[in-house]
Structure formats: C-alpha cells, structure tokens
Amino acid sequence: MDSVTTSGIESGGTEPAPVLQRAPGPRHVRAGFIPLVDASVLIVAAELGFARREGIELDLVKDVSWSNIRDRLTFRQFDVAHMLSPMPVAAALGIGSNPHPLIAPMSLGLGGxxxxxxxxxxxxxxxxxxxxxxxxxxxxxxxxxxxxxxxxxxxxxxxxxxxxxxxxxxxxxxxxxxxxxxxxxxxxxxxxxxxxxxxxxxxxxxxxxxxxxxxxxxxxxxxxxxxxxxxxxxxxxxxSPEKVIGMRPEWAEANLETVHRLIVALDAAARWCDTPGNRDALAEILARPAYIGAPxxxxxxxxxxxxxxxxxxxxxxxxxxxxFHHGAANFPWRSQALWIYSQMVRWGQVRFDERFVDLSASAFRPDIYREALAGTDTAMPVADSRIEGASDGPLVVPSLGGSALTVGADRFCDGRVFRPDAIEAYIDGFEISTPLRHSFEDGTV
Amino acid sequence: MSQAPLRIAVIDENQVRAAILEDGLRAAGLTDITIIRETQSLLRRLVALDPDVVIIDLENPSRDVLEQMFHVSRMVSRPVAMFVDRSDTSSIEAAIEAGVSAYIVDGLRKERVKPILDMTISRFNAFSKLQRELSEARSALEERKIVERAKGILMKSRNLSEEDAYRLLRQSAMNEKKKLVEIAQSVVTAASLFGK
The missing domain is CATH 3.40.190.10 (Periplasmic binding protein-like II)
Known part of the structure; x- marks a missing residue:
C-alpha cells in the first residue's frame, strides 16, 4: 500500500499513479530480527547492499523475544521478520497469542x-x-x-x-x-x-x-x-527448516513487487553467505554489537x-x-510445514483435523518464491512437497531452471520417513506423544 | 468470577517505570500489586503469586517464558489469555506501540480489565515522554556547555567581550548555514588541536 501511495506523490500529479508502475525511490522495508547466526541472510542483504541493488532500503530492527517479533509483525510495526519456521504454521492454525495469519515465502537456510x-x-x-x-x-x-x-x-x-x-x-x-x-x-x-x-x-x-x-x-x-x-x-x-522470512499475507499481496525484489536480494545474500571464502567476512559482520556481538x-x-x-x-x-543456499535450502517446502504440524499434534498443541492440514500447508508459500526467482540461476525443485527423511546422500532431483539441483542427506535420527499424504498414520506411529491440552487451544478454532 | 480485588503482577526491570505504573494502578483503586524486577525464578514466583493479570514490558526477553507458561505448562491452574478481548485489536495495538503486553486470566469480565490495560498504556506512554524530555534536556544542557566553552575560547584568544564572542559565533553559524552548537563545537575542537 505504502509504495503505491509514494509513487503517486512522487510522480507529482493529482492523478492516481498506475499500480504496476515501478516506484522511483527505494522502498523501505522494516525487518525485525533476533540476534542469532541464522539471521545472517537478512543481515547480509542489508549490510552488503544486496537489498539496495533491488531498490529496497532494508531497516533492520533487533528485538529480544519471539513474542515481540510476532506482535510487531502482526500490528504492522514490522513489514517482515526473521522468524521460527513453526511460527507461521501456528499462526495459520490460530494457536498461541495473537494468532493473526502470517506467511513464509522463503526459508533463511538450514542448520545452526x-x-x-x-x-x-x-x-x-x-x-x-x-x-x-x-x-x-x-x-x-x-x-x-x-x-x-x-x-x-x-x-x-x-x-x-x-x-x-x-x-x-x-x-x-x-x-x-x-x-x-x-x-x-x-x-x-x-x-x-x-x-x-x-x-x-x-x-x-x-x-x-x-x-x-x-x-x-x-x-x-x-x-x-x-x-x-x-x-x-x-x-x-x-x-529441517530453521528460520523463515515471515510477513502478513495482506502486506505481501499489496506489495508483491517489493516482496519479489526482497526475495531476489535475500537469494543473492544467501548465495554470498554460503560461499566458503566469505565465511570469515560474515563472522566479522555478525560479531558487531549491532548484530550478535559474540566473540x-x-x-x-x-x-x-x-x-x-x-x-x-x-x-x-x-x-x-x-x-544458507545450496540444495534448495531457501525453498519453503510445504511438506516441512506439514511435518511441523505433525509435531504440534504429537505434543498436544493442536488436534488433528483434515482442515488443519491444508491450513498448515498454506503458511509456506513456495508459489511466491518461485515467481520471484523465475528465470534466475537459482535451481527450483519441480514439486512443492516431498517425502521427508528418505534420502541417504547427495541426490539430484528434478529442477526447473538454473543449475542442477542436488539435495543432501535428509534422514531423521531415528530413521522414520514422513509422507505428507499420510500424516495421521505418521503421528500414530510414535509410541511417545502427549494428548491434546484442552486449555491450550483457542475457542475460535 | 467473584468481585475479589484483582491481583496484578508487574514484570519490569525498570524501577522508575514500574513505580509510575504502580502509582497509577493504586490511584485507580487497585491495591494488590506485586512488582517483579528480576526474572530469575520468574516461573516459581508467578505460580506462587497466582495473579489475575500479568503486565510485562516488551524489552524483557522473558516474555517468551510467559507464553510457554501460560499456554503449555501444567504449572498454572487457570488458563490465561493475552489481553482482554482478541477482537479489541486497537487496544492491543496501542499496547504494543507503548511497549507493553498484558496477560489476563480467562473469564475476567472486560469491564474489569480494560481500565487496567488503559492505565498501563497511558503510564508507559507517559514514561516514554518523560524519558524523551529528559534526554532532550540533557542534550540542551550539553549544547549550552559547548557554546559557553567556545565563547570563553574566543574571548581569550581574540580579546572579545562575552556578547561579541556570542555574536561572532551566531554570525558564523548563519553564514555557513549551520547550527550554533556545530560552530561552537568546531571552535572547541580547533582550540584543542592548537593546544589552547
């Protein structure tokens, strides 16, 4: 919304500016983050000019709690935020405090x-x-x-x-x-x-x-x-996915071009972070008090x-x-949102319900990621979902565009395999689980 | 829900702000207030206290501790929801903007809790305003000190009266389209470079 009004003002006329016209000035995007190494992609995008190259002025705001990240994003103090991958899934299911829908169109990497x-x-x-x-x-x-x-x-x-x-x-x-x-x-x-x-x-x-x-x-x-x-x-x-970039779906819809440019910037930053020769420089950026401030x-x-x-x-x-980047590390796999949902059910945070399966999957938005990076060097898997935990080693998977896509080993420590089309059976297969805590679920779902 | 007085816990490491809030709540007729300053053994203290309302500032990383405690833990006997009414987004928004969050035992009537929330928001905002004014006053004082020093340097080195020294500074500021304090600062810096 903001970028549209801005372009209207800057074009100087009283006529409303065409919505699809590229705004002349940089777009400000306020991004919340928690000081952790897995915020690297976001930090590097702002610090090394990857965002500016896409016409985005990325204002990073350091925060102290995930609850704050969620609320500041929900109540529009942030446009986007570094967040835990289960947070948008919880938001989609309406569980936890202030459950306003949030979407994750990109993962910020694996591990950590x-x-x-x-x-x-x-x-x-x-x-x-x-x-x-x-x-x-x-x-x-x-x-x-x-x-x-x-x-x-x-x-x-x-x-x-x-x-x-x-x-x-x-x-x-x-x-x-x-x-x-x-x-x-x-x-x-x-x-x-x-x-x-x-x-x-x-x-x-x-x-x-x-x-x-x-x-x-x-x-x-x-x-x-x-x-x-x-x-x-x-x-x-x-x-397994770690942090994602989260945003309000209505903000993404109203600022789709900004979202696309942001993803292009984050993709370039992720590539930079992933290059072994850049790791020392990355450590130096992260060591600054404004970011992590660790030795x-x-x-x-x-x-x-x-x-x-x-x-x-x-x-x-x-x-x-x-x-940070290779092996489709930034791809928001719908099957991973569903795995997160399976664990929420397993530990009694929410009940199993077919409707919740679709809601959970909708929190991750590979469609936006694909649109933003179409025609670039970044290899894209053909499918949005996959069987998780079934590969033992480097495996070349079907991809669209870019170079060939090789994904690493993805076994779970106990050897179980997660099939996104058989979630209930997967959950039932665990001997150890916790029944639903009734006080936990909000009355609205 | 009985009409027993509401028990309120305020978690805030900032003593001044906590005092301002406590004062406001007491003025509103609430007397059962506990201020928790340090967040070590926070869970144990809250369980023992069993408050109806928990108020926490957003600078406190322990907010995530509360979320877990209220939603998942079996340690609390009564379910707790955030804020009064989820449909009342404007008051949640006002709280987040003011830098505070509140957790309220389920089932409390909105009319009983809303005044507490409103008071909290207004006291947090009052505190921020106070802080802003204080830092403005501090920098004004700093600026005045710099101007005084620059005046002193000019009076001594160019043998000017105090009034002329000030006039010279102001004229230079106008000529260079800079603030008086910036010119004064450069006089002070230059003097220190020349060892005066």
Missing part, C-alpha cells in the same frame, strides 16, 4: 541448532553408559535415558530442559531426540523456556540441566565451561562447522552445520 547438556549431567551419562566422548547423537540420547531412569529410581528430582519458544524448531527437535530414545519430554523431564542469551547462565546456575538453541549460544556454553554439546540439528534431521573467534569456528563440544577440548567437525 544444537542440544547442550550441563557438564555435570554429561559426566553422569559417561559414568552410567560408558561414553568415551565421540558417540553419535542417538547414543547420547540413550545414555541420557539411562540417567533419567537412574535418577527416578533414586528418587532424585526431574531434569529440567530449556528451549526458546513453544512453537520453535528447538522445542520439536529436543522432543524428537528424546522421544527417539524413549524419553517422554512431558513425563520424564520438565520443559521450560529460557531466552537464548540467558541459556549459559541458567545452566551455570543449575536452573536448567540442558537446552536446545541456535548458534552461537551452544558454543558459548561450552566455552564458558558449563555445557556439553550432545547433538546438532544436522544429526537430528539435516534437511569473533567463536563465530568463525562455528560458521566453518569446526567447534568444541566439550570444555575438556573434544571437538567436532560438522561440514553442513550451516547451509
């Missing part, structure tokens, strides 16, 4: 999360399960189960684990990992929310025994000597996927710890 446990808890797992320190994410989960059972037998209090928001990849990943090892996240442990910047302190103070959060907070917990990384997002489900050395290491997982010095190399 990890599960960190307190060093004390991990040492207990080592003693109980004889861990050497090089075990896989699943072996660590089974060791945790052993400790949970021992603690119960000894009458010790339940472990408390933290994530960042009820509708977050962190919540579903942490739960998925525990569930895969037979730990019930709503019965065997207690789940709470701790804001990312407070995670290391909460761990040090003994207020929590572990957390799942995005970079750089896991590494900062290890560097502070209080945390032990036991799993990364790539171990749990490498192809440069830690940012550099985690962007290359080489980082310490244990304060004793044990390191890991996770080559695809961050994927």
């Amino acid at each position: 999360n990890a599960i960190t446990l307190s060093v004390a808890l991990y040492r207990q797992m080592q003693r109980s399960a004889g861990l050497s320190g090089t075990e896989s994410a699943m072996e660590n989960a089974f060791a945790l189960r052993k400790v949970v059972e021992e603690r119960r037998a000894n009458g010790e209090p339940m472990l408390t684990f933290a994530m960042t928001y009820p509708f977050s990849s962190h919540n579903y990943e942490f739960r998925y990992w525990m569930g895969a090892a037979g730990i019930h996240p709503d019965q065997d442990v207690r789940m709470v929310v701790v804001p990312p910047p407070l995670t290391a302190d909460a761990l040090a103070a003994g207020a929590i025994d572990g957390f799942c959060v995005g970079a750089p907070w896991n590494m900062l917990g290890v560097e502070a000597g209080v945390g032990r990384i036991v799993a990364t997002k790539a171990d749990l489900w490498a192809a 440069l050395s830690i940012l550099k290491r985690l962007l290359t996927g080489e980082f310490m997982v244990d304060p004793s010095g044990v390191s890991r190399s996770v080559p695809d710890y961050f994927v």
Whole structure:
C-alpha cells in the first residue's frame, strides 16, 4: 500500500499513479530480527547492499523475544521478520497469542541448532553408559535415558530442559531426540523456556540441566565451561527448516513487487553467505554489537562447522552445520510445514483435523518464491512437497531452471520417513506423544 | 468470577517505570500489586503469586517464558489469555506501540480489565515522554556547555567581550548555514588541536 501511495506523490500529479508502475525511490522495508547466526541472510542483504541493488532500503530492527517479533509483525510495526519456521504454521492454525495469519515465502537456510547438556549431567551419562566422548547423537540420547531412569529410581528430582519458544524448531527437535530414545519430554523431564542469551547462565546456575538453541549460544556454553554439546540439528534431521522470512499475507499481496525484489536480494545474500571464502567476512559482520556481538573467534569456528563440544577440548567437525543456499535450502517446502504440524499434534498443541492440514500447508508459500526467482540461476525443485527423511546422500532431483539441483542427506535420527499424504498414520506411529491440552487451544478454532 | 480485588503482577526491570505504573494502578483503586524486577525464578514466583493479570514490558526477553507458561505448562491452574478481548485489536495495538503486553486470566469480565490495560498504556506512554524530555534536556544542557566553552575560547584568544564572542559565533553559524552548537563545537575542537 505504502509504495503505491509514494509513487503517486512522487510522480507529482493529482492523478492516481498506475499500480504496476515501478516506484522511483527505494522502498523501505522494516525487518525485525533476533540476534542469532541464522539471521545472517537478512543481515547480509542489508549490510552488503544486496537489498539496495533491488531498490529496497532494508531497516533492520533487533528485538529480544519471539513474542515481540510476532506482535510487531502482526500490528504492522514490522513489514517482515526473521522468524521460527513453526511460527507461521501456528499462526495459520490460530494457536498461541495473537494468532493473526502470517506467511513464509522463503526459508533463511538450514542448520545452526544444537542440544547442550550441563557438564555435570554429561559426566553422569559417561559414568552410567560408558561414553568415551565421540558417540553419535542417538547414543547420547540413550545414555541420557539411562540417567533419567537412574535418577527416578533414586528418587532424585526431574531434569529440567530449556528451549526458546513453544512453537520453535528447538522445542520439536529436543522432543524428537528424546522421544527417539524413549524419553517422554512431558513425563520424564520438565520443559521450560529460557531466552537464548540467558541459556549459559541458567545452566551455570543449575536452573536448567540442558537446552536446545541456535548458534552461537551452544558454543558459548561450552566455552564458558558449563555445557556439553550432545547433538546438532544436522544429526537430528539435516534437511529441517530453521528460520523463515515471515510477513502478513495482506502486506505481501499489496506489495508483491517489493516482496519479489526482497526475495531476489535475500537469494543473492544467501548465495554470498554460503560461499566458503566469505565465511570469515560474515563472522566479522555478525560479531558487531549491532548484530550478535559474540566473540569473533567463536563465530568463525562455528560458521566453518569446526567447534568444541566439550570444555575438556573434544571437538567436532560438522561440514553442513550451516547451509544458507545450496540444495534448495531457501525453498519453503510445504511438506516441512506439514511435518511441523505433525509435531504440534504429537505434543498436544493442536488436534488433528483434515482442515488443519491444508491450513498448515498454506503458511509456506513456495508459489511466491518461485515467481520471484523465475528465470534466475537459482535451481527450483519441480514439486512443492516431498517425502521427508528418505534420502541417504547427495541426490539430484528434478529442477526447473538454473543449475542442477542436488539435495543432501535428509534422514531423521531415528530413521522414520514422513509422507505428507499420510500424516495421521505418521503421528500414530510414535509410541511417545502427549494428548491434546484442552486449555491450550483457542475457542475460535 | 467473584468481585475479589484483582491481583496484578508487574514484570519490569525498570524501577522508575514500574513505580509510575504502580502509582497509577493504586490511584485507580487497585491495591494488590506485586512488582517483579528480576526474572530469575520468574516461573516459581508467578505460580506462587497466582495473579489475575500479568503486565510485562516488551524489552524483557522473558516474555517468551510467559507464553510457554501460560499456554503449555501444567504449572498454572487457570488458563490465561493475552489481553482482554482478541477482537479489541486497537487496544492491543496501542499496547504494543507503548511497549507493553498484558496477560489476563480467562473469564475476567472486560469491564474489569480494560481500565487496567488503559492505565498501563497511558503510564508507559507517559514514561516514554518523560524519558524523551529528559534526554532532550540533557542534550540542551550539553549544547549550552559547548557554546559557553567556545565563547570563553574566543574571548581569550581574540580579546572579545562575552556578547561579541556570542555574536561572532551566531554570525558564523548563519553564514555557513549551520547550527550554533556545530560552530561552537568546531571552535572547541580547533582550540584543542592548537593546544589552547
């Protein structure tokens, strides 16, 4: 709406300007973000001029909570925002506070999360399960189960684990990992929310025994000597979406050209972030206080996927710890919105309903992404949806335009396969789940 | 719902703002108010308090903690919804703009909660205005100090009266189409470069 009025004023006449005419001046787009490494694409688009090249003045506004991001977007203080991929799905389903529809026409990349446990808890797992320190994410989960059972037998209090928001990849990943090892996240442990910047302190103070959060907070917990990384997002489900760019559907409709240009700018920024030779420069941008303000050395290491997982010095190399562009990393797969919905049902956040399946899928908008990047170098998958968790390795998939599209391994840590056309059976297949919490659902749905 | 006095929890790390809000709520006849300044063990304190209304400022990252607590946790006995009435978007919008959010126990009548929300919004806005005025006053004071120093430098180095020194500054500002304080600042900077 704004851009149309602006062009009318700037053309100087009293006649209304034609709607499709290109506005002469830059369009201002206000974008909210949370200081996390997975906001890189948005930050780089503003910082290195990719947005300006598309005629967009991208004003970045740093915020402190996902609730604020949601409300400021809903009530028009932001035009677009860096958000957790489950947030637009929750909004489409009308769950959570202020559920106003939001759409995600682009993903900001894959990876970045990890599960960190307190060093004390991990040492207990080592003693109980004889861990050497090089075990896989699943072996660590089974060791945790052993400790949970021992603690119960000894009458010790339940472990408390933290994530960042009820509708977050962190919540579903942490739960998925525990569930895969037979730990019930709503019965065997207690789940709470701790804001990312407070995670290391909460761990040090003994207020929590572990957390799942995005970079750089896991590494900062290890560097502070209080945390032990036991799993990364790539171990749990490498192809899973992390953050998306969210917007109000009516804003997108009224500013479709701006949305397209923004996606072109973000695509270029994502390509830049993905280039290995640019990672040091990216770390330097992120280290600025205006963005993340974390130590440069830690940012550099985690962007290359080489980082310490244990304060004793044990390191890991996770080559695809961050994927910003390649392998259709920015494509908003409808099947992934549906997987998110399946986990919401699994953990009692919303009921299963065929109507909700369509609503969930509609939160991700591959159609807008396709339109914006049609005719560019960026390879586009042919389908909007796929079977998730069925590929073991680099796989060339049918694509439209651009170069050939190769997608990486996308197995879930427990080997399950998600078919978007059989969601109910998938949900029923989990031995561990939580019945619907009636107080949770809003009366409007 | 009984007519027992409403219990209100205010989570705000800013002591001055919390005091301004508390004052307003008391003036409106609400007496059961608890201010929570630090957010460590926030959940435990809220569960113990069992408030009808929770008010939190938007600068506080613990807002996400509340969302989880109110919607998913089994720790609270009563369901809590955000704001009074979801159809009342203008008042939600006003709150977000003022930088505050409120969570209210389900089932409370709108007439009882609306005045609280309105008071909160107006007190938050009053606080922002106060802060703005304070920072304007501070920068005005700073500017005056710079002009005074520039005047002193000119009086000494060019042997001018105070009035002439001021006139010279103002004339230069007009000639160069700059603000008086900018000219004064360059005089001060130049003087420091020349070691005066």
